[in-house]
Amino acid sequence: MPPFDLGEFLDRLERSDLLTRDDLAALQVEIDPVRDAVQVEPLGRKLVRRGQLTGWQLQMLLSGRDAFHLGNYRLLDLLGRGGMGTVFKAEHVVLGRVVAVKVMARRLVKSASHVARFQQEIQAVAAIDHPNVVRAIDAESVDDDHFLVMEYVNGANLGSIAERRGRLAVGEACEFIRQAALGLSAAHQQGLVHRDLKPSNLMLTWTADSQPLVKILDMGLARFADAEQAEGGLTKTGQMMGTPDYMSPEQAWDTKAVDIRGDIYSLGCTLFRFLVGAPPFQGENSFQTLMVRTNLAAPTLRSIDPELPRGLEAVVAKMLRRDVAERYGDPAEVAEALTEFSSPPTRRDVEDSPAVEPAASLTLSDAMEQPTQVAGGSLEQFLESVRPEPQQSTDDRDGQAAASPGRNRLALGGLAAVVLGVVLTWWLVANPGSTTGDPDVVDNPSPPPVDGLSVVRHPEQVIDEEQLFELRLLGESHRLAERLGDPGFELRIRPGGPAGVTVDRNAKLTWTPQESDGPGRHTIVVESRDASDSNWQPLSEAVVLVREVDRPPHLESPGVVRVDELQEMTVQLAATDPDRPANVIEYTLGNDAPTGMVLDRRTGRLSWTPTEQQGPGEFRVTVRATAFDSEVIDPVRQRAESTLVVSVREVDQPPRLRSIPSLSMRVGQSLRLRVRADDPDEPPGPVRFSLQGQVPAGAAIDPITGIFTWAPRATQAPRGWRVRVRVASAANDELYDEGLLLLVVRPARVTARGEVVPSQAERKSAAADVLDVFRPLLAQARTPLARSRLAVDAMEQARETTDSARAYSLFDFAFETALRGRQTAVALQVARAWQRRFQIDPVALTLKAFGVLNLTTLNSAARAEISEEALRVFVPAVNAGRLSEARKLLGLAVGAVRGDPDEVARITTAVELLKQVVMENTAGVNKPLKLTSKGKVALGGLGNQLKRLRFTPLFRDAAKMSFVRHGDDKSDDLTDLGRSLWTVSGGDVRLETAARDGASGFWDKSDSLKNFRLRALLAVDTTTGSLLIGGPASGRFDGLQLELAPAGLCRLFHRGSRMAVAGPPRTPSRDPLGWDRLELVVRGSHVIVRLNGQTVVDSDVPGTLTGFLGLDAKLQAGGQSVARVRLRRVRVRNEEPR
Missing domain, CATH: 1.10.510.10 (Transferase(Phosphotransferase) domain 1)
Structure with a gap:
């Protein structure tokens, strides 16, 4: 369409909803003082440079489009076109998420088969969830537009x-x-x-x-x-x-x-x-x-x-x-x-x-490949569909329709059938251009003759846009030729003809068609009359076919940019396409671009960070802008070039600290962390390390090696420490870099067991304080999951605090919060920790937790844990003579594992043995049970059966573990085989250290296992680690390792060959509370691995499985800055072979 004025551009900008009202108001204030001098296209390019519009949005606005919303998505850019539709870069208007939106071609909507194919595409993409396939996010329809929302890559x-x-x-x-x-x-x-x-x-x-x-x-x-x-x-x-x-x-x-x-x-x-x-x-x-x-x-x-x-x-x-x-x-x-x-x-x-010339045999680049099935004008149709209907008369709309230019399309059709017949047919499908101009002229293309004369009709002339066209209308033999040049003989172009056409007194027709005149066929009628006559008569008629000519875009000169070494520079290239409608512009670099320079082909944003080796110096870089549309055959004809001059200045750079991880540790642990730095200068020079600001007592860093050491004291916890580390050039201490080492120091582990319950007054005071702290959090925890998380957080605080009254109140709050959320599994975790710390009634507490039990909401791992807890409390119930409660606990234990026939059979045997114990230890009806000299009931066979059901802790004491350095690398910092990195106590294991070279692990040689069942809680934030199975008494380890790191979670490897032998078919789901329930069952050479009740491995495996169990951790944790292993309640039970 023809260019429009500033007012119309601002109106379109407002209707587009691309700028906020505040931004539009600010723009009006900015341009009002110089409104008469403001030009539309430079103003638009300025908005692009500011980031308020994208280059594509500007092109669409200049071509007359002002609707950029599709449902909840704002269109940002055109990414490409395909046989089924058009792909846009878009942004969710509420969430701000950038996505790719694929819109089905409007010309295909009327075909039910193509709609079905589009719906099939949505189903196909949505069915795949894999990191190597673009992920589908949503599928929507707006009126007749069907579109698929995918991740933007x-x-x-x-x-x-x-x-x-x-x-x-x-x-x-x-x-x-x-x-x-x-x-x-x-x-x-x-x-x-x-x-x-x-x-x-x-x-x-x-x-x-x-x-x-x-x-x-x-x-x-x-x-x-x-x-x-x-x-x-x-x-x-x-x-x-x-x-x-x-x-x-x-x-x-x-x-x-x-x-x-x-x-x-x-x-x-x-x-x-x-x-x-x-x-x-x-x-x-x-x-x-x-x-x-x-x-x-x-x-x-x-x-x-x-x-x-x-x-x-x-x-x-x-x-x-x-x-x-x-x-x-x-x-x-x-x-x-x-x-x-x-x-x-x-x-x-x-x-x-560096870029190279393409191979000689290549005829087209991959970027220009088109599927054999040719795409139609889906982009144009879609943009028209989202454009609001203008208020205009029927005649105006018809006139616009008549003026729509045609486009040539080259289509390859029926190729497979041609191959079968060994005949290839290409045919050109052309949409002829429609007539432009006044409707009256169109309705009467042939003017009536002049009195006594015929109208001179010239053959159709073909010219290009902006090409000068001249035509002599009358020959020398024409009867009126002698009157040419006579002031009394007048000539004119009939009204309604194309703009800009002129005819002189010598009947010479002259016209230079503009961009808006093509493509199209125009009929030009020249009329004549005597000066004394008021009537005009047709004299000559010429039909001119104006062909569209694609012109190169206008690329603004990027000028000269000065930049220092290692400093990022950005340049926004700006190009506009004079063609209407404007074509899509792609930006490219010439072969003279320096290494590392990157140019976004669609936005024109150029960025580069010169390296130390590239300075000082001057670089002259060729930048290109090419206008592409479906008709572009020779991109060179629609390409504009300019030169960007970049002057790189040499600068001495300060050394750069590498990333320093955040760590947590307890009082009693020693930290030894190597801080690393790089000198970007060429050649690199020596550096020196130091600690700045407030340094905690006892902390130090070696100035040469950068090794930081610290063993925090009890008075320095609990607290988060921010230690400022500096690395400076040894030659110039004014060139330096600083970073923060964040350390959370927790008190020494609370090991108190069986404490006396604090007095009522102490509990009441502590409970009020706890409630004040947790009341806002409790009000926000409206879902069962949120209450579970709150209960677990309160339990963790109770485990850490040395204040008995506060610990008791925290346990009480955590237990009640879990009950309100009807989370029996969480309540039992709290009750177990509470019973270990204080002398409270385990039977009543456990049965209270069972009061909100709903097995239908629990997975099999949680149900097994509940059954295990019921059996644990069963013995104290029997010893206390609380037989009815003991029977209830056995019933709950059976109900929790009803899907596991082996476990049900074992517990049922315990029920029968309980009846026998009651008969053997009761003197008469309603008499108490007989007790042994130790004050306990003689359980007999029931005791043996309970031993077979009971799990015993693994990894109980770090002093009894056999630590080893894995691998052959002796250049790491593990001065004590890594023993100081591990915290091992009562089945709980923790390792947390900055990533470094090396690996550390240990064996628990308290018992050699053959057929066994292991259960543990695995923290979701674990970044490394393997469970070792089948450790030898001495010599080379040739057993299996079960991966605990997220990248290979639950995969089994043969340690000797380092080959994977089994693994989950897909990535296992993790527990939302942050602790996964892990179960490993070994029977002979058969291994079963379950995570949160889901069986992820169930197969026979090679290798030695009989032996010891251990843990191993690579301290370079797959690119993570922290190597972390956290396990709780690691316990094992011997299994009878089937």
Whole structure:
């Protein structure tokens, strides 16, 4: 549309709801004093630089669009277009979350089959939950618009990376495809087939610890394989979906016949492209490419590059077999086969690699690939659909419709059917441009003749926008030629013709059509009359077809930027497209860009942090802006270039401290922590460490090595300490960096047992204080889960405090809070800790907790723990002669494990033995039980049965553990085999230290176990650690280890071979209260692992399982800053073999 004035732009900006009312008011105040001088496009670019608009939003506003909301989402940018729809970057208007929104093409909404395919896509993506597949978030409809909301992946597609770098290193190429195969395997498990895998459909992003993460994009071509076979599918035979360079041979013949092995073939083509620089097959057109791959075997890797590994050549060859049956049958097999060749690259390896020329055989970059199924004008239709209807007359609307320009579309159709007949047909589908101008002119294209003369009709002329057009209307032989130039003979352009057309006295027609005139066909009628005559008569008619010409965008000069070494610079490139409607602009860098410079292709934001090696110096960088639309054939014609000059100044940099972790410790422990720093100068110089500000007594740091040591005293706890650590250049102490070492020092562990209950007055005072503290938290804890968390928090405080009255009141509050939440399992945890600290009645407390028992809300692990607790309290009940309560406890123990027949049988035996004990120890009816000399009931066989049911603590005393240093590295800081890092007492284990090199562990050699059941509480914040099974009395450990770290939770490894032998099929769910119930059952060579009642491992395993149990921890915890292991109530019970 023609450019509009400032007032209209501000109106559109207000209707768009992209700026807040305050921002709009501030903008009005800013421009009012200079309103007459403000131009629309420079103002818009200024808003983009401020971050108030995106570049795409500005382009849409300038092209006449003012609606940017779809349901609850605000559209930010256009990410791409596909066969099924258009993808936008968007933001949730309430949550502020940035997402990707895929909108189905409006031209396809009327087709029920395409709607079904879109709904199938939503189901397909939502069914997959895997880190290597883009995750679906929501699916919505607004009126007739159907759209899918997906996670927004901030990264680059591997197609663009491969285009820039040509070939990838073997390790990173295999790692990228290995991760993609894992994601594809997850899709395969859901019965899905992708059907369009290629480099540009693989997105590379980075995790928080800078590890590469590949995600599969565009599941829009996926389908349910089972549903396809059962119902005949939604994709018609002969309609080909996919990209020829990466399509399997069978997909070229019949799309419906493709299964997961077709995706494996496409993945193989992609890996081939990464390793060699070009796909395995390429012809001059799509037909040749498909014909070659269906008749010839793929070339081998080493036939192109003999330096590539032989083993990798075999893997790729198997992925590219023409015979489907000879390929891998599952993507998981591909992932496993590529593991030995994979090596994750660093972010610098990927982003700083220099650009290279693409391989000679490449005809189009991956970024410009289009599926064979051609997409329509979905973007334009969608934007029109969200645009409010203007208030205008019917005639105006008809006029606008008549003026809509047509676009040429080149479509490849029916290719699969053509392959079958070995005939290729291409045809051009053209939408002819509509006539523009006055409706009256359109209704009467042929003017009546002049009296006695015929109208001179010229052949149709074809010109380009902004091209000068001249036409002599009359020949020399025309009867009126002699009157040309006569002042009494007048000529004019009939009103209603295109703007800017002129005719002079010599009947010379002149016109330079503007951007708004094309594309379109215009009829120009020239009229004449004598000066004395009032009537105009048609003299000549010319039909001019104006072709649209895409012009390059206007790229503002980025100028000169000065920056210091290691200082980040950002430049916002700004380009506008003079075409209307404006095209999408992409920004790129030339090959002269320095290493590390990054440019966002869509937003034009350029960033760079010069390294020490890159300064001082001046860099002249070519920046480009290219306007893309569906008709762009030669991007060079729509590209503008400019030069950014960057002057890098040399600066001496201070040393940089590495991240210092936050730690917690108790009085009585000693901390030895190595603080590390780097000197960014080249070459690096020596540094010195020191402590600044208020330093706790006894704390010190070695100035040379940076080793911090401290053993806090009782008077320094409980307290959080902030120790300021400085590292300075040894040559210039004014160049320094500082960081905080945060230490939470807790009192020494409370070991008191069996304390006397404080007096009523003491309890009352302490209870009032506790209630004052917890009353606001209690008011907020409205759900059972929230009350459970509050109860656990109060119990932890009670365990830590040395004040008996306060500890008792905290236990009381925690117990009552758990009961109010009807959380029996939590109440029993509190009761157990309470009974260990104070002399209270365990039977009454336990039965009170059972008063709110609801087994239907508990998982099997919690029910087993409840049964175990009932049996623990059973013996004190019997010894106290409280037989009815003892029977009730046994009944509760049986009911809690009713789904476990073995446990039920054991407890039922105890019930019968209890009856026998009562008969043997009662002198008569209503007589008390007979007691032994120790004041206890003679339990006899019941006692033996209870021993078989009872669990005993493991890892009870650190002094009795056998500590060992695992691994062969003796360069770590473990001066005492790591013994001082562990706190071990009564089945509770804790390790917390800054991440460092090395590993430490210990064995509990109190009992050699064969068939056993182990139970423990595992803290969710544990970052490292393994449970060791089958430890030897001496010599090499050849048993199993059960992983406790989150990355491999509950996986079993054979220690000798370091091979995984069993593991969960999916990531286990964790307990919301922060403590997982872990159970390990070993019977011979069979192992069962349960987490929170869910069986995650149940299989026979190799290796030695008979022996001791132990714990092991790698202190470099998978990129975490803190190595932490927390276990509670580790206990074990011998199991009778079945």
